Each structure stands twice: as structure tokens, then as C-alpha cells.
Amino acid sequence: MKKLLVMFTACAFAAIGLVVWVLGNSTHRGPWELAFSLVLLLLICSIAIMGVRKLRARRADEPTEDELSKVMMMEASSHAYYVSIYLWFALMLANSRLHLGSESLIGVGISGMALAFLASWIWAKTVARHDD
Amino acid sequence: MTNRIKELRARHNLSQLELARLVGVRRETIVFLEKGRYNPSLRLAHGVARCFNLPIEGVFIFDDEADANHAG
Numbered sequence: 431m432k433k434l435l436v437m438f439t440a441c442a443f444a445a446i447g448l449v450v451w452v453l454g455n456s457t458h459r460g461p462w463e464l465a466f467s468l469v470l471l472l473l474i475c476s477i478a479i480m481g482v483r484k485l486r487a488r489r490a491d492e493p494t495e496d497e498l499s500k501v502m503m504m505e506a507s508s509h510a511y512y513v514s515i516y517l518w519f520a521l522m523l524a525n526s527r528l529h530l531g532s533e534s535l536i537g538v539g540i541s542g543m544a545l546a547f548l549a550s551w552i553w554a555k556t557v558a559r560h561d562d
Numbered sequence: 563m564t565n566r567i568k569e570l571r572a573r574h575n576l577s578q579l580e581l582a583r584l585v586g587v588r589r590e591t592i593v594f595l596e597k598g599r600y601n602p603s604l605r606l607a608h609g610v611a612r613c614f615n616l617p618i619e620g621v622f623i624f625d626d627e628a629d630a631n632h633a634g
Contacts, residue, residue, distance in 0.1 A: 487588065491583070492579075492582070492583070492588055492589065493586065493587065493588055495588075496586070496587040496588050496591055497587070497591070497602075497603055497606060498587070498588070498590065498591040498594055498600055499588065499590075499591075501600075558599075559598075559599045559600075560594070560599060560600045560601070561563070561598065561599065561600060561601040
């Protein structure tokens with residue numbers, strides 16, 4: 431139950447932050463900001479979907495996690511870690527040409543890490559075999 | 563490694579959800595086991611075998627030849 435509360439709380443804070451940012455000063459909206467807000471929206475929806483699935487499992491008296499879900503989470507996390515390392519490396523190299531501000535660079539990096547984890551988790555759920 | 567979970571489940575008239583509840587795992591785990599996409603832990607294998615009143619070897623089949631080809 432604690433994990434569910436943490437998930438929904440994080441989701442709520444991220445959603446509130448996004449809404450405040452969107453409703454704020456709209457004169458400085460560029461393609462990067464739009465892409466960033468779409469990525470953030472995707473991540474918020476993904477966390478919300480995961481939380482709802484866990485809540486449904488809890489209400490159906492199913493365990494919210496078991497050995498397979500823990501294995502999937504570990505595999506997704508480790509793959510996302512490797513991708514994230516090289517992502518930051520590529521961003522640092524690309525920044526020498528793109529000249530992104532530090533805030534934008536950090537935002538892109540963190541968004542990329544979150545997307546990498548989401549992609550890894552989807553891969554672990556749908557395609558990967560866990561028979562090592 | 564292959565298994566006879568689907569066959570035994572049908573024989574005992576158990577749904578995937580019912581078997582999952584008996585063993586204490588999520589239904590998704592049973593689905594992955596039946597499709598051969600997950601090798602269970604010893605504890606889970608023992609729990610599944612106990613549901614069917616069989617030894618572990620009666621439910622899970624370790625195919626030496628197939629696994630050697632997969633590893634090589």
C-alpha cells in the first residue's frame with residue numbers, strides 16, 4: 431500500500447507541476463518545451479496506469495508483486511541504467527554543438543532516462559524471456 | 563526447460579487465476595510459466611508441483627539436449 435501511495439503521490443506532483451507550467455507564461459513555448467511536456471505527460475500516464483493495475487490486483491486479492499515482477503523490474507532497471515549512461519555521454523557530446531542551457535540539458539537527460547526505463551519495462555513485459 | 567502446467571491445470575479443472583491464487587503469485591506469472599518464458603525459483607516450482615500432488619520432476623521437464631543447444 432505504501433508503494434501505491436508513493437506512486438500516486440509522485441504522479442500527482444508531476445501532474446500538478448506540468449499543469450502549472452502549461453498554464454503559466456506561454457510566450458516562451460518552443461518545440462523543445464512541447465516535446466518535453468509530451469514526454470512528461472507520457473510518463474505521468476504510465477505511472478498512473480501502473481498504479482491502477484496494482485490497485486486492481488490488490489482489490490482482487492492478488493499479490494501486487496511476486497518473484498516474476500521483481501525479476502522484470504530488476505532487468506528493466508539494469509537495461510535502463512546502461513542506456514542512461516550512454517545517453518548522458520551522447521548528450522554531453524551533442525551539447526558541444528547544440529549548446530543547450532543547463533536546465534534544458536538536465537531536463538532532456540532525465541526525460542531520456544525515464545523513457546529508457548519505460549521502454550525497458552515494456553520490453554521485459556512483452557518480448558523478453560526470463561529463463562536464464 | 564519445459565513444463566506440463568497447462569495440461570495439469572486442465573486435468574484438475576483449474577483456471578490460471580485459481581492456480582495463481584493457490585501458489586500465491588500473480589496470474590501473469592502462471593501465463594509466463596506456461597509459455598516457457600520464465601524459469602521459476604525452486605520455491606515456486608515446489609509450490610506449483612504441490613498443487614498437483616506431483617513431484618517437481620512431474621511438472622517441470624529439464625531437457626538436457628535442448629538446453630545444451632540453447633547454451634551453445
